[in-house]
Amino acid sequence: MQKQGYSKVPVFENGLAQPVFPFTDGKTGEDYDPHTSEIVRYCVYVESDYDMDGDGKRDLIKVLVQVPRSAAEGNYKAASLFEARPYCAGVQEDGYDHMKEVADKKYRKFDFADLDKKVPARVPAGSISAMELALKANPSDWYYKDKGNHDSMVYENLDHFNYYLVRGFAVIVSAGFGALGSDGFNFVGSDYERDAFKSVVEWLHGDRVAYADREGTISTKADWSNGNVAMTGRSYAGTMPFAVATTGVEGLKTIVPVAGISDWYSQQNMQGAQRYWPKEMLNSYLAYYCSSRYHDETLSEKQLDDMAAFHHELSLRQLKCGFDYDAKFWGSGNYRLHADKIRCSALIVQGLNDENVSTKQFEMMVKAFQKSGQTYKTILHQGPHITPTMPNKNYGILIDGKFYDDIVNEWISHYLYGVENHAEEMPEVLVQMNYDQKKWEASDSWDTDHTMKMECTGKGVTVIDTDWERAGISADNFDDVTAQTSTNMTQRFVTAPFEESVTIQGTVCLNIKAALKDGDATVDFHPENRNDADTLTMQLGVSKVSGKMDDIEIAVLLCDVCDEEFDSIQTVDPERNVIPVVTVKEGGIVNGGDLPAFNEAEFATVHKKYRVITRAFADLCNPEAGYEPETATNSIELKKGEYHDYHIYLNATRYTVQPGHSLAIVIATEDPVNCLIHKTYSVEIENNSVCAVVPVTKATKDCTLNLK
Missing domain, CATH: 3.40.50.1820 (Alpha/Beta hydrolase fold, catalytic domain)
Structure with missing residues (x-):
């Protein structure tokens, strides 16, 4: 009835x-x-x-x-x-x-x-x-x-x-x-x-x-x-x-x-x-x-x-x-x-x-x-x-x-x-x-008609290695350290503060020339299980199983940085998966009928001098790899001092950089949060090769990246 x-x-x-x-x-x-x-x-x-x-x-x-x-x-x-x-x-x-x-x-x-x-x-x-x-x-x-x-x-x-x-x-x-x-x-x-x-x-x-x-x-x-x-x-x-x-x-x-x-x-x-x-x-x-x-x-x-x-x-x-x-x-x-x-x-x-x-x-x-x-x-x-x-x-x-x-x-x-x-x-x-x-x-479209180039004009080379301890880096503080200072593991390339707001929409591509500087490939760069993964999973990145050199990682971050602290929405846990919410109206989300309402919430903000906008990972052994996943099919044997061109595509984003803020490109070796196998190696990067192509929503002047 x-x-x-x-x-x-x-x-x-x-x-x-x-x-x-x-x-x-x-x-x-x-x-x-x-x-x-x-x-x-x-x-x-x-x-x-x-x-x-x-x-x-x-x-x-x-x-x-x-x-x-x-x-x-x-x-x-x-x-x-x-x-x-x-x-x-x-x-x-x-x-x-x-x-x-x-x-x-x-x-x-x-x-x-x-x-x-x-x-x-x-x-x-x-x-x-x-x-x-x-x-x-x-x-x-x-x-x-x-x-x-x-x-x-x-x-x-x-x-x-x-x-x-x-x-x-x-x-x-x-x-x-x-x-x-x-x-x-x-x-x-x-x-x-x-x-x-x-x-x-x-x-x-x-x-x-x-x-x-x-x-x-x-x-x-x-x-x-x-x-x-x-x-x-x-x-x-x-x-x-x-x-x-x-x-x-x-x-x-x-x-x-x-x-x-x-x-x-x-x-x-x-x-x-x-x-x-x-x-x-x-x-x-x-x-x-x-x-x-x-x-x-x-x-x-x-x-x-x-x-x-x-x-x-x-x-x-x-x-x-x-x-x-x-x-x-x-x-x-x-x-x-x-x-x-x-x-x-x-x-x-x-x-x-x-x-x-x-x-x-x-x-x-x-x-x-x-x-x-x-x-x-x-x-x-x-x-x-x-x-x-x-x-x-x-x-x-x-x-x-x-x-x-x-x-x-x-x-x-x-x-x-x-x-x-x-x-x-x-x-x-x-x-x-x-x-x-x-x-x-x-x-009206996710695609944009404009791009902004961020290029480094600095001479010489940058060398980064995988010594977490010397860098003072761990899974708990990787973003905090790398976004705000360069270390032996990371190098920051930073723009001057923007005079007008800039809105990024799409996928940023970072172009670099890099080479393996040091590391012993014959022993898989001395692999260590720092994150207590099982031994079967650990075999993913070693050559004796796949038959080829693998996972010599480059991690890239794009950050919003400022001399003054600012409010931003960002994750707060080491695994980068939690953003707390605050209730702004109890019962504010109406379900109707016989159903109880939910609380209306907003995201909690943090007050810091940086915010990681987006990030990416790439293997030095895969210089052919691009945006499409199937381009990562072919890997190479790295030779010390042999440079290759890399085009690293960061995860898609929509982000507005406010006036007075700068953009920082951070190039690192290993990210402890996502590191299956900690390896010992160093990477050399030609500074003047560092160029980021940034999709933006309106015509914007190109800018220079400075080593900091």
Whole structure:
């Protein structure tokens, strides 16, 4: 029975879906009653085309469905908001310890060709409607302790999208292959992973079979679905929308990726050098971390061993690449290569202070949509690795005075329900200002027509080495020291103070001539494990595994510096992932309907004489490497004193330098925060070769860099 005061069908006003549906919680365990719940919840098992685990049956993918009861009862057809998030069905919190164990274990040889063995589809023995299935649903399918992390529950994102449920959207969640309840193996950045989530879209569109049971006997259709799907999520869950979009799958009308990855290689590496956190460099680490299927008590020892053997072989394959791009290993996760297949629109969201998923990723996504000819818009905020609304932390930030979810609501109401609300007239770029977070600026294009050159006219050479102790540098103070003074590890090149403000927008390219000055390549420059990484991961940067010299790092920072302290938004933790927020209005983010409001928040600021705007890493062994990840394929053997030209592309940024401030280019050897293998070497740089090409929003005079 429909509750009084609520609607049976979606209602749109001012271009937005309104909160006209009642809500009941799905996290109440034993108290959840499928006969009375206003939100219908149940699980299905979508059949894929693969038999990754070799049991002779096509792998099934567990999917959690949440949909307003009215749609399940047939009063209207609901559009779907789909989050593909490999973490949601549980994680393996012992990931780091596990990686230390696997290096010494023996595994059977796993043949990757076995992943592609063809097996016939199942033949259903019957069918069941969504409503019939929902009435039999047990909340223990989606609400129980995570065996891999006893401090949390599985499907911890269950209520992240309640805002949309009370407005008539269905919310779909899946962890994909290798998760508890699903078959197959978690294979980070692969076609298999991508296609698992593509299969879910196909089921929602009516083009694929799903089953009501793990055995795959009784089929069930999304009979409440209008066939239109939007994918969204942050980080890994922001990556999968882009991956699936590059398949051109029918039914996927739009994506809203938040801090999503366009290319797995350049997420973990930059121009042949390591850029990610030392303990998380192997894809097998992330694959294991997301493999809650290890906790499936119905699996035999052989099935568990097969999973472990697969993940170990994944490690060995990556070790052979070192830090270079290898098309066979990395090509499937280079989604931008398939831009021509994109058939949907995108609202791309990114934090400009995100040091987890690099800002290069959103820019490559933008370039892919430009190539595709499809509509896209970009929202850039000053935060770190967050979504502008954070339900699990009970806060949100305003986007140019608007609620983030209202903006997404308008976007998906247009693309999924055909509401004419001028959503496509949003500016191509909407960006929060670094000097005033209450101010947002709009731009018709991410590309700029102007560049500013910063050139060093100084003679002679600069020599930098890797002696952290002599430089007084550690993971705790790297930015503080390097932004404000030159050391034996770092050299600053600084402009005179700017008389007028200058706005950088895009990717800065630093050109230098450099040579290896000293270091013993025959012993891999005396590698040291300063960050306690596992021994298997440590092999990534040594020549005896990859067969070639690897990861002789150059780190580059672009900094805003001033003689006076100034307020800025920047990360405050050693791993550069945390920007504190302050509440400015309790209950200021309105969710509507029966839902509680979140607090309106702003980013906390720090008061320093510098702010790191953006950074980059490059390997001296990869002089051919440029912006595109695939250019980092070829590495060379360095010879002492032999100079090479390097073109180092910093992560994309939008930043305004205020009058009286200067820009500093800092060239360093190793960054202790991102240093997997500490090595002993020194680098020589021709000072007059140092030239940065900076994209700017208006014509600006070139300037000189001075050694300081």
